[in-house]
Amino acid sequence: MVNGGCLCGAVRFRVASELHDPIACHCKQCRQQSGHFFSAVPAPKAAVQFERDEGLRWYRHTDIAERGFCGRCGSTLFWRGDEGPDVMVAMGSLDDTGGLKLSGHYWVDFMGDYYDIDDGLPQHEGVET
Numbered sequence: 001m002v003n004g005g006c007l008c009g010a011v012r013f014r015v016a017s018e019l020h021d022p023i024a025c026h027c028k029q030c031r032q033q034s035g036h037f038f039s040a041v042p043a044p045k046a047a048v049q050f051e052r053d054e055g056l057r058w059y060r061h062t063d064i065a066e067r068g069f070c071g072r073c074g075s076t077l078f079w080r081g082d083e084g085p086d087v088m089v090a091m092g093s094l095d096d097t098g099g100l101k102l103s104g105h106y107w108v109d110f111m112g113d114y115y116d117i118d119d120g121l122p123q124h125e126g127v128e129t
């Protein structure tokens with residue numbers, strides 16, 4: 001179990017499950033919304049329990065998912081698909097990442113041209129593994 005929240009504290013949550021295999025998404029939408037690429041870890045939707053959520057806002061940019069953020073401080077927090085069991089929890093929101101290590105890069109065909117990926121992790125175009 002890990003705790004997390006936004007920069008200002010208007011969103012605080014705990015993730016009541018084991019976490020595995022954070023990923024980095026390099027798609028344009030993630031880069032635009034987060035400011036760079038989006039590093040996040042999947043967690044079962046029901047395992048994310050809010051202690052404070054008065055800052056929590058959801059923005060729907062596509063018809064398949066919405067993005068959670070703090071409406072007060074702007075912190076990027078979640079990506080939640082309408083389908084599927086998991087919500088992606090932003091690594092930067094976690095108080096303690098507990099030894100979790102990035103496992104791969106996704107949507108690298110849409111990565112920015114202003115950086116390189118040279119950490120030796122698998123790189124995927126789109127979401128195929």
Ligand SMILES: [Zn+2]
Nearest residue numbers: 006008070073
């Ligand atoms: Zn906040």
Ligand SMILES: [Zn+2]
Nearest residue numbers: 025026027030
């Ligand atoms: Zn993305």
